Amino acid sequence: MSDVLSVGIIGAGGIARSHIRAIEENDNIQLAAVMDVDGTRAEAVAAEYEVRAYTNMEALLEDPEVEAVHVCTPHKFHTEAVVKAAEAGKHVIVEKPMALTLAECDQMVDACEQAGKILMVGQVMRYYPVNRLIKRMIADGEIGEVGHLMRRRYSYFNPTGPDSHYRHWYLDLEVGGICVLYCFGPHEYDILHWYLNSPVTEVYARGTESTELYRGQKDTYTAVMTHANGSVSVLSQSVVCHSSAHDQYIIGSKGSMMLAGQKLIVNGKEVPVEGTSGEGMPNQIREFAACCLEGREPDASGRSVRHTMAVIEAAKQSAERNEPVQVSEMTS
Numbered sequence: 183m184s185d186v187l188s189v190g191i192i193g194a195g196g197i198a199r200s201h202i203r204a205i206e207e208n209d210n211i212q213l214a215a216v217m218d219v220d221g222t223r224a225e226a227v228a229a230e231y232e233v234r235a236y237t238n239m240e241a242l243l244e245d246p247e248v249e250a251v252h253v254c255t256p257h258k259f260h261t262e263a264v265v266k267a268a269e270a271g272k273h274v275i276v277e278k279p280m281a282l283t284l285a286e287c288d289q290m291v292d293a294c295e296q297a298g299k300i301l302m303v304g305q306v307m308r309y310y311p312v313n314r315l316i317k318r319m320i321a322d323g324e325i326g327e328v329g330h331l332m333r334r335r336y337s338y339f340n341p342t343g344p345d346s347h348y349r350h351w352y353l354d355l356e357v358g359g360i361c362v363l364y365c366f367g368p369h370e371y372d373i374l375h376w377y378l379n380s381p382v383t384e385v386y387a388r389g390t391e392s393t394e395l396y397r398g399q400k401d402t403y404t405a406v407m408t409h410a411n412g413s414v415s416v417l418s419q420s421v422v423c424h425s426s427a428h429d430q431y432i433i434g435s436k437g438s439m440m441l442a443g444q445k446l447i448v449n450g451k452e453v454p455v456e457g458t459s460g461e462g463m464p465n466q467i468r469e470f471a472a473c474c475l476e477g478r479e480p481d482a483s484g485r486s487v488r489h490t491m492a493v494i495e496a497a498k499q500s501a502e503r504n505e506p507v508q509v510s511e512m513t514s
């Protein structure tokens with residue numbers, strides 16, 4: 183068995199470049215080919231990294247050197263790429279959101295399990311050193327039993343703005359889903375149950391279309407969630423806030439934690455953090471390659487992240503119905 187995984191990229195846009203840089207930084211993985219429906223983009227990236235370029239997914243999947251693929255397309259196209267890759271015998275890492283519906287998440291999990299292939303979702307925040315430290319400290323009981331976890335993520339995300347390198351599909355409900363829930367939400371809803379190692383059972387969410395930027399989509403949500411262990415998480419998110427915030431407070435029976443950017447304060451004292459969030463993507467890619475090479479289930483497996491997508495679906499439905507929703511109701 184080789185100790186280096188050869189991979190292909192499907193969708194050679196913005197995040198694909200981060201994946202490729204992370205591939206270059208690791209010695210257990212190498213890039214063999216890139217595929218994009220936009221031939222100019224596929225050719226440009228392939229030329230830069232001296233690999234093969236394809237404009238047709240089937241051709242990439244027939245490439246015998248490609249053992250695994252990174253799905254980096256707009257959201258609507260994730261499922262088809264994951265299922266076809268599994269059927270072609272390739273391991274898969276798919277960018278967040280895993281998919282726009284739970285039925286699609288289940289199709290992905292089934293296809294990869296039937297093919298005996300690894301399915302990992304790009305929950306890069308699970309690989310930030312500071313988040314790994316927080317999870318470990320909670321598990322070690324540093325702040326006792328967690329009562330409340332309160333988290334905010336506010337930014338002004340305008341994919342149509344003159345300085346934006348993001349593309350217009352982010353505003354297209356059919357291709358991207360509700361942006362605040364399906365672009366940023368997958369990171370945010372995922373980290374809550376991951377930190378606490380406890381699934382969310384109930385969600386009560388409210389959403390507003392505060393501005394016209396997202397053309398009929400809600401742009402701001404707040405969700406109150408109950409976990410199986412009794413903890414409560416509150417997540418507030420906006421993509422139309424001109425001042426940004428990305429922080430959290432965790433209140434436990436024996437202490438509390440505050441995180442703002444890289445700054446972690448536990449029981450009133452700053453705790454040094456080794457490593458930065460910039461290490462998240464290389465850590466994630468190294469872990470993906472190791473799981474494929476060793477036949478090991480990744481932490482951010484399809485099954486684990488399927489729960490995150492069920493919580494997001496519950497938040498969406500709760501806001502529509504204006505009532506608390508049980509996550510167990512969210513079947514595909």
Ligand SMILES: NC(=O)c1ccc[n+]([C@@H]2O[C@H](COP(=O)([O-])OP(=O)(O)OC[C@H]3O[C@@H](n4cnc5c(N)ncnc54)[C@H](O)[C@@H]3O)[C@@H](O)[C@H]2O)c1
Binds near residue numbers: 217223259278348349
């Ligand atoms: N982890 C993160 O922090 C992070 C950050 C940004 C984006 N993302 C995710 O990465 C994915 C891609 O986002 P992006 O910003 O790179 O988008 P992008 O628009 O920059 O790139 C997408 C690429 O996919 C290509 N494409 C479209 N349909 C395709 C298809 N059917 N088959 C193959 N290629 C196709 C497009 O031509 C484009 O080059 C999304 O899921 C997004 O949410 C994750």
